[in-house]
Amino acid sequence: MDEARRSGRRVPANRPFLLGELNRTVPGVDDRVRALGEDAGPAEYEDVADRLWSLFLVARELAPTRSRTGCDVHPDGPVDPLAPEGWTRCLLCNRNRRIGDPSVPGVETGRAPGQRYEAPRPPYTREALTEALRRVRELQLDLGPTSPNEEFARLAEAVHRAFVTARELSRPRTASGCARHPGAPVDPTAEETGGAACLFCRGEETRRARQGPPVPRPRRTRPRRRIGHRITPPPRGDRPDGPPSTSR
Incomplete structure (x- = not known):
């Protein structure tokens, strides 16, 4: 505690306890994955996924609290879908940065994390799970009670990637053998057409073939609108819905 005070960093009260639980859980999960063979079934990966989920709950408690935008001023504000790198x-x-508002603070070096943890991209294999756990071990060895919050945030993201990979491996597998969609149904016309056996992959191929290359659309020019120009209406007698004019 004296060393933490000298360094100028405040240690949360529950961080030493959670960090000890993390250090005790990671080796057991790692040994469990190493004991799995190449032909391990979904039921064996289900136990690994449960352990990784418990580990993720601990890592998420160690990480700083996330908000929707990651902004201290507008934590629950709208998310910019076109935010530059x-x-x-x-x-x-x-929006204020785009218009050059000087009251807005400068942009940080890295983008603030969102509220949701991003899932890794397929394929979900045993090698991908082993690589994710290796990253977890590397981050765990460098952690201490006085480590910055950014390192705990990276650890939570790494544990979440390992959990998603184990969860996808624990899903029931079909005869399609697709690494991207382990629980997808089998395409009944795969043998006749010679395409993918996974029905989801087959649907993506069919959609891409139908759509073809993107065709650029010409931009429509908007008609110019005169400001302050007023058109004088015709006399009431000359209107189609009015009485006929009696003047000659």
Whole structure:
């Protein structure tokens, strides 16, 4: 505690306890994955996924609290879908930056994390799970009670990637053998057409073949609108819905 005070960093009260639980759980999960063979079934990966989920709950408690935008001023504000690289996810702050508002603080070096943890991309294999756990072990060895919050945030993201990989491996597998969609149904016309056996992959191929290359659309020019120009209406007698004019 004296060393933490000298360094100028405050250690949360529950961090030493959670960090000890993390250090005790990671080796057991790692040994469990190493004991699995190449032909391990979904039921064996289900136990690994349950352990990784418990580990993720601990890592998430160690990481700083996430908000929707990652912004201290607008934590629950709208998310900018077109945020440039290096900017934050807050739409309100990014709008002020685009118009050059000097009251907005400068952009940080990295983008603030969102509220949701991103899932890794397929394929979900045993090698991908082993690589994810290796990353977890590397981050765990460098952690201490006085480590910055950014390192705990990276650990939570790494544990979440390992959990998603184990969860996808624990899903029931079909005869399609697809690494991207382990629980997808089998395409009944795969033998006749010679295409993919996975029905989901077959649907993606069919959609791409039907759509073809994107065709650029010409931009429509908007008609110019005159401001302050007023058209004088015709006399009431000359209107189609009015009485006929008696003047000659």
